[in-house]
Amino acid sequence: MNSLTQHAGVLAPVALGAVAIWTLLPRQGNRAWVLGGMCGLAAVLAILGRLAPPTGEWLRDGLFYLFGGGAIVCGAMMITDRNPVYAALWFALVTLSTCGLFLLNSAPFLSVATVIVYAGAIVVTFLFVIMLAHQGGTGGCDSVAYQPVLGTISGFLLMGALLYTLQQWGGIDQKPEAYAARPAAFALPPHEVESNPLSRPRLGDMGSLNGVGRSLFGDYLFAVELAGAVLLIATIGAIAIAPRRSQGHL
């Protein structure tokens, strides 16, 4: 109980977020979306303020809060929206926020590639299927969540455990002395850990396409070949599974 009260700064926003998600999940009748939205926003602000304190660079902090908070809010809107088309569009916003975080992590090529792959291809394909499947009408299975209490509890148990662990090694200044040694070793980049030789960026190479390409086709060449094989097999499988046009039209 003592440790629970000690870590109430993380566990209380998680509980608040669970209440918000449970309130907002689709159900019959009206949802208390004002209460749920307020609870969710308070939880997001509390958890980001606790786990990601401002580092002092105002531009970087602002961008991080914009993209991180945007990803979380849009993700919550996606899983709670009744209309599947809107849910797919919220997912596109989640993808864009994730790409912003990639940019902050000095991965511009990945950011652009993710925009092209997800927002350009996957979301459009999903919208195509949704519109194909909803010629008959709306509502039905999307207006009621399946087992909202059990799903919310299990998901937020997972989230609480993850955030508790993050906070455990993150806030070294508030830890007792027994914990102070190991997190301090982890909070700085460990120089004794050797990375793969071609993955080490040369001077000014970090995040550029040159460095990623050297790592991808140097250290991970076999993995690239395996990924190509997986793509080919997935293509064959999709063609084999997909319904034939002669058996009926969709």
Place this chain on the structure above:
Amino acid sequence: MIELQGQLAVGAILFALGAIGFLTRRNLILMMLSAEMMLHGVSINLTAFGAYHHNSSGQVFTIFVLTIAACEAGLSLALILTLYQRRKSLDVQLWSNLGEPDLPRLVDESAPPSHPLPPADLPHLTPAGAMPAGPKHLTKA
């Protein structure tokens, strides 16, 4: 120096939200989108650690995650189309009879009936007078 802890927190929250969406939504497509959101959380973690340790391995792993996500999307779309063709609905609960018949069912919730779309208010062409008679030399008197 990047804000590693905040990035990991965002990744963890996205992963848990995707898990909740996968468990509670009944639409097949939204379940797949929730799984993709879990992959987004993982990708944020990978790039954050790559930037933190100052090497390119995190970005390369994220490229592989992207590859697997594309494979998963293609296969799941094919499966969803097949399942939709069988049941004419995207409700995943319609497939709950695939379990063992002698095991107790957890819960048997049936979805409410779907409402038909309201009739579209399409524009009409105004009638433009009587049909003109055919030419005289082609019709029999």
